[in-house]
Amino acid sequence: MNQRILISGASIAGLTVAHWLARYGFRPTVVERAPGLRAGGNGVDVRDHAVAVAERMGIMPSIRAAATDVQGMKFVDAADRTVARLDTAGASEVEIMRGDLVALLHRATGAGVEYLFGDSIRGLAQDDDGVTVTFDHAGSRRFDLVIGADGMHSNVRRLAFGPESQFLRYKDHYFAFANADAALGENRWVTMYNQPGKMAGVYRSGNHAQAKAYFIFRSGPLRYDVRDVEQHKRLVSQVFGRDISWQIQELLAGALADPDFYFDALSQVHMPSWSTGRVGLVGDAAACASPASGAGAELALVGAYRLAGELASASGDHRVAFAQYQESHRDLVHKKQQIGPNVRLMVPKTHGGRWIRDGAAWLPILRAMTAAERLLRVKAPRALPEYVSAI
């Protein structure tokens, strides 16, 4: 039952669900809009149940081998003098560059997965027996099920559930990640420079040649095309382009030259249901918690594992599997969407807020908060089941 499954998006959620579906005996096809895997992004955390998923996929040793070695965050003034340091080493099980994780997941999907790069779903028509899918480039095809793993601005969600404005909750900030000149910043630290409502930073892992630039700014909602990278670059330039303090201009120059420049609103996705008929959603498409949660990779890995596992143990019956998947995964999503004061700590609104943050970073209080968060995480909401394929 329901053997042919189309997955939209070849990133963390899409590749993980493809791996597990193929392993359980389904026939997954992955369609990715980009011409190849998207390697951009900074470090992402693999923690808690996500470690178990990666272990069961056999990639955890490779993830550990490729891990970054960042020690923590430091805040600097305009003269690049360190005003506060916050050691976060050990806060996550493993931090890995997003592009490295995507490459490992792709390798782990093996030969049982068909890929359509450089294409996108144009239309979905469901009936009792399956879904007729039209593409921008490939000819129309029939699938039994369609899974949207195509990120916060999911195309599958738009086609099957309606406009994204119903589901996105904007959190008052925009952010950009891109390549940076590796000579900037301090080795093994994330260096951040703040002005009221703005942050520019550089992420430098000691065992990676490439440094990464961060830009975050506070703003009301902006109107722009989510797919137009040149427009994204212009928006970031408007905010940071005339600012000659610290190393902002050097960071900006590297970022603007990066073709995989990544810009988005800091938003979350909240949906009452992650499925409609034969279409299901996973990862950011279903329940983005935002980069401020530090949990995007974890939610994508664990959600994808559960979705594929539920389909396998229900012999492909999507009505049973989609309901079980949502029931088993929603507690973790709910917990990770409580992002607390993370953004306010990284981007204080005022000079006073920055001063308080820098003072607090020297005190044990923030370290204690990190340790408490770790302790809470040990009480994982539910054990991660081992699924047995019934197909």
Ligand SMILES: Cc1cc2nc3c(=O)[nH]c(=O)nc-3n(C[C@H](O)[C@H](O)[C@H](O)COP(=O)(O)OP(=O)(O)OC[C@H]3O[C@@H](n4cnc5c(N)ncnc54)[C@H](O)[C@@H]3O)c2cc1C
């Ligand atoms: C280039 C890039 C850099 C990122 N950098 C960071 C980072 O530094 N820190 C962080 O916390 N998070 C980052 N993220 C987001 C992070 O990957 C996700 O929050 C999280 O890992 C969940 O992953 P996901 O697979 O659900 O979604 P995403 O990682 O967003 O992947 C969605 C995938 O779907 C593809 N896609 C989009 N539209 C279509 C379409 N119409 N048809 C087919 N495919 C489509 C995209 O190209 C992408 O490959 C980045 C995402 C991308 C794509």
